[in-house]
Amino acid sequence: MRKPLFACLALLLIAGVLYAFHTRQRPPLAVVTAGTLRVKARSCSECHLQIVENFQSAPHSRTLHRGTAPIVKSRFLNKEATIDGRTFRFFEQENELWFRADDLDYARRVDWVFGSGEHAMTPVSIDKDPDGLDRLTQLQLSWYADDQLHPTPGTARTATVPPRLGRTANADETERCFGCHVSWLPRKRKVDPAGAAAAGIDLKNLVPNLDCSRCHSGAAAHAASDGSEPLDFSWSHLTAIESINRCGECHRRADEMTPEELTPEHSHLVRFAPVGIALSPCFQEANSEAGQKHYPRFDCMSCHDPHLPTRSDPEFFNATCRECHTTQARQSESRTPHISCSEQPLTASCIECHMPKKAAGEGLEFTDHWIRRTHDKRDP
Ligand code: HEC
Ligand code: HEC
Ligand code: HEC
Ligand code: HEC
Ligand code: HEC
Ligand code: HEC
Ligand code: HEC
Structure with a gap:
């Protein structure tokens, strides 16, 4: 009796690990029925x-x-x-x-x-x-x-x-x-x-609408315990890719797309901010093992507060670029290696060229979140 039971348990364990591995690679898409009960703000x-x-x-x-x-x-x-x-x-x-x-x-x-x-x-x-x-x-x-x-x-x-x-x-x-x-x-x-x-x-x-519990699952129990019960997860403990993929449950994720789709010719990608961010050398380099030693973390919250409307002042975003793309002088004394614009001074409005707005029909505009070189040359 023992052996089959043990085999079953082992199989279950393997299945569990595989499942965890699988879901780690491809976290589930939009949670339709949020796991926790609704909470009032x-x-x-x-x-x-x-x-x-x-x-x-x-x-x-x-x-x-x-x-x-x-x-x-x-x-x-x-x-x-x-x-x-x-x-x-x-x-x-x-x-x-x-x-x-x-x-x-x-x-x-x-x-x-x-x-x-x-x-x-x-x-x-x-x-x-x-x-x-x-x-x-x-x-x-x-x-x-x-x-x-x-x-x-x-x-x-x-x-x-x-x-x-x-x-x-x-x-x-x-x-x-x-x-x-x-x-x-x-x-x-x-x-x-x-x-x-x-x-x-x-x-x-x-x-x-999205209430607090939609992004902070476990919030009901946390509130009921006067804040002592931790939430199911903390955004700040997620890796950068896990974090953008959480937002991507609704804003779409790069791993939902076919590899062929991930080219600048696919203009519909501008609607999908996490796809663009995941493809950006800024995101990939700054969050890499080596990059983490030199750069601050780079994810959606580098530029957005999900509790507020989107900022509309370009200087706010440009300041974020300059946190990593600094002048040579400042770099010599800071931890940031030299990467600055080969074309424009540090005072230029970075997002105008590297995160341009693109028309999506009927007067709708989206911001191209795929930060990259030669925006105009590569685009159709
Ligand atoms: C769209 C998703 C989303 C919604 C909806 C949301 N939050 Fe957040 N919240 C976040 C993220 C992401 C962070 C982490 C921010 C960071 O790392 O800078 C956060 C951080 C927090 C923090 C801790 C950080 C701090 O600034 O003190 C609190 C508290 C919080 N949220 C409360 C709330 C409450 C209350 C509501 C409802 C009124 C709410 N959140 C709705 C995504 C959300
Ligand atoms: C009685 C006070 C209290 C209430 C009510 C409360 N919280 Fe908190 N919350 C706290 C405290 C204290 C912390 C800091 C805990 C810590 O840092 O370990 C916190 C931390 C948080 C964080 C950050 C946790 C993290 O690890 O990033 C979030 C998000 C949050 N609360 C969301 C909520 C939401 C959503 C509600 C309403 C459903 C809520 N809280 C109700 C006291 C409260
Ligand atoms: C449950 C789905 C969902 C999740 C999760 C979600 N969003 Fe959204 N988000 C939406 C929807 C729907 C809108 C469109 C709101 C509207 O009609 O303007 C939106 C709008 C936005 C906007 C644009 C607001 C504006 O001013 O036009 C930003 C920025 C944004 N989300 C950032 C985030 C970030 C960052 C996260 C992760 C922390 C996140 N979202 C998670 C559904 C979601
Ligand atoms: C995978 C999640 C997802 C699904 C499915 C989805 N939406 Fe949205 N919707 C969003 C997000 C995220 C935004 C904000 C960013 C954007 O506009 O793409 C949004 C924005 C919108 C807006 C605001 C206008 C705009 O373009 O910003 C409308 C209207 C809308 N959705 C309607 C719909 C309708 C109707 C459907 C079904 C046919 C639908 N959505 C399906 C996530 C989703
Ligand atoms: C380096 C800065 C930066 C980062 C990181 C960033 N955004 Fe944005 N985002 C912007 C700018 C700039 C705008 C345009 C603001 C404006 O002028 O309306 C914008 C606008 C948006 C909008 C409104 C629709 C649009 O396309 O204009 C959504 C939705 C959005 N961002 C979602 C996200 C999500 C989700 C993430 C993380 C995957 C993210 N953003 C990361 C800079 C950033
Ligand atoms: C958290 C740090 C960080 C932030 C914030 C940041 N970047 Fe970067 N960026 C990098 C790193 C690291 C690289 C890769 C440099 C390399 O290839 O060695 C890079 C690369 C680039 C490149 C070259 C891309 C290519 O195709 O090779 C451009 C252009 C760029 N960033 C522009 C910007 C702009 C514009 C902003 C603000 C909207 C910004 N960056 C914000 C760290 C950052
Ligand atoms: C007027 C448009 C424009 C503005 C504004 C602009 N850039 Fe550039 N940037 C370019 C062009 C064009 C290139 C060169 C692309 C190429 O040769 O492939 C470039 C290259 C880069 C590179 C890659 C470095 C290299 O040597 O190839 C980085 C990083 C960068 N820009 C960051 C920034 C930052 C940060 C800002 C804001 C301070 C900024 N850019 C403002 C157009 C601009």
């Missing part, structure tokens, strides 16, 4: 007041809105736009926001709106797929930061032939959309225990 403010107050201004605290939210009404109600000769409009009916086109005899209700509005807000409508699962349709028009309605990215072709009001996602895609924009996405209780493996997501009880 209020329960953190007693001890972390400044962060809780800051966080109210962060786009992370406004990633998803209900269709009935006041901000949604103020941005969409009674607005219209014409695309390719068809006029679409948002109107109110029994206190709900609806969307229609002048050549169609039906309308869709706005159930949710994705995006903080820092760049854009996309309204979606929910209906059931043939299996009875919720799926969303991204409506044809989104609100953009220029306070105008423009086409929602990706809806253009599907919406006109045959005439539709937007692009419909399947149930899996719908789950992923919500997964990255919420803190808590429960599943529906199975009604029929036999057949209902696909019980689907429970949109009624989801918790919109």
